[in-house]
Amino acid sequence: MVLPWRRRRDKTVSAVELTIPTYFRCPISLELMKDPVTLSTGITYDRDSIEKWTGTGNNKSHGVERIPTPRIPISPPEVIDICAGMVAATRRGDAKKCVELVVKVMILAKESERNKRCIVENGIGSVLADTFEYFTRFAIDIHENLLKEILSTLAWAPQLTQQGISKLKSTNSLHCMALFLKDEDLLTRRNTISVLKELVCADRDYVDRLAQIDGIQEILFQILEVPICPNATQACLVVIHHMMVFQKATGVQIISKFIQMGLIPLILELLVDGNRSVCDKALAVLDRTCSTKEGREIMYENALTIPLLVKKIRHVSDAATDLSISIMYKLFSGEDGSYNGVIEAVKLGAFQKLLVVLQVGCGRRTKEKITQLFKMMNMCRDKIDCFESYVGSKYLKAPN
Incomplete structure (x- = not known):
């Protein structure tokens, strides 16, 4: 038995439904349109209905052309x-x-x-x-x-x-991402190294957890050796740099392991034609390798080292300039410093570039390193034929 009040309610609802204007209904589904779109014909349809209709082959050949709408x-x-x-x-x-x-x-x-x-x-x-x-x-x-x-x-x-x-940074998550860094799909590798970059930048403790994964250095080296894209290369360099700087227990050992794999020649190759971001990050990694005697010795032996460092001064970015000067300072100073490297730098125009950096302005630490480099160059003046022609005699004083 249906109560009278219930009947009245049902009739009211039906009456309301019948008052919906027909132009609010989709001509295809005859239902109330939720996301109306208007075609070039001027007729409006519900988006889902017209997309299904055109998807079945009803396209331009039947006089209807789909027009993208926001x-x-x-x-x-x-x-x-x-x-x-x-x-x-x-x-x-x-x-x-x-x-x-x-x-x-x-x-x-x-x-x-x-x-x-x-x-x-x-x-x-x-x-x-x-x-x-x-x-x-x-x-x-x-x-x-x-x-x-x-x-x-x-x-x-x-x-x-x-x-x-x-x-x-759970053990399971880290091992999964390490596995995906070796995946055959390049897109997967790119996405994974991008996520790792964000994580090591956000949490230094993540670096320690990452460094504990067996074979992670070899995996990262492989990404640099077989490039995926510039963004992946940049991300990989950031991860390597953080491992060298922030790994608490074995930072020096990590640097040594990367060096033994052949990281320095690989980084120098990246500097030859890398974009600004790649160069900045590659020089940051190279600067860390110079903190070890092993790294400096390998850099001395590579013919690209000094020419590339001199070229990057005032050529890429302020960060690249500071890093190039820092690397040169580390290479030329100390007991294992190379006078031959200083002489080569002078002949390649390093003196004039460093002078411009001072004139334009730089940070205190960079200024101090430039001052020391000038002293080293001045001490080598007797070993360079026509020294004044390379640097200009008015800028140098006789060595003490």
Whole structure:
């Protein structure tokens, strides 16, 4: 038995439904349009309906041409809903749903920079880090697709909370990323090294954990030796530099191991035609290798060393200038300093370049190193024929 008041309610609802204007309904599905788009014909359709219709072959040949229209930007609540769905799916161990949500994030991010910013600013990075760590507890090949999709997203959405970073420096996460650095797919390797770069820059403790992985130095060296792209090369150089500088227990041993692999000649080759960012980071790594006698000796033996250092002064960036001067200072000073290197630098025009650096302005430490380099050059004047023609006699005083 249906009560009278219930009947009245049902009739009211039906009446409301009948009052929806027909032009609010999609001509294809006859349903209320959720995302209306207007074609060049002037007719408006629901986006999903017209996309399905054109996707079945109904295109220009039938008089209809698809015209791209902007989608509604994603909002913070929508991103939060996606994050909540990801957390729930991870807790259930539902890898399929996680892949679906990660792909959805990627699609939304590609639509606009505004979408990308909204996604990054609303916590997707830390949620993905948690999902990544969870699924690395199982056999990696089972969830390989999901793990790679997450790294692909983290490569452009690197903002992580401390909790997110801690998830990605777990033993399982680190070993998974080390494995992906050797993957046959170049895109996977690029994404992985990009994520590692962000992590070592965000947390120095991450460097120690990374350095403990067997074979990690060989893996990083391989990425430099067989380049993927400039961005991957830059990221790899940053990771290597952080390992040399911040690895607590065996920093010197790490430098020595990289040197024995052949890192110095490889870095010098990168400096020959590398872009600005690559040169800056390559010189930073080279500067660290000069902190060991082993590194300096190998640099003395390489014919590219002095010409490249002189060339990079005032040629790439302020950072490259400071680093080149620092490397020259380390090479020429100390008990193992090379007078031959000083002489070669003078002949290549180092004196004039250093003088310009002083005139333009530089930091206190760089200025001190330049002063010491001038003294070394002055001491070598008797060993260079026509010394004045290289540097100009008015700039030098007789050695004491």
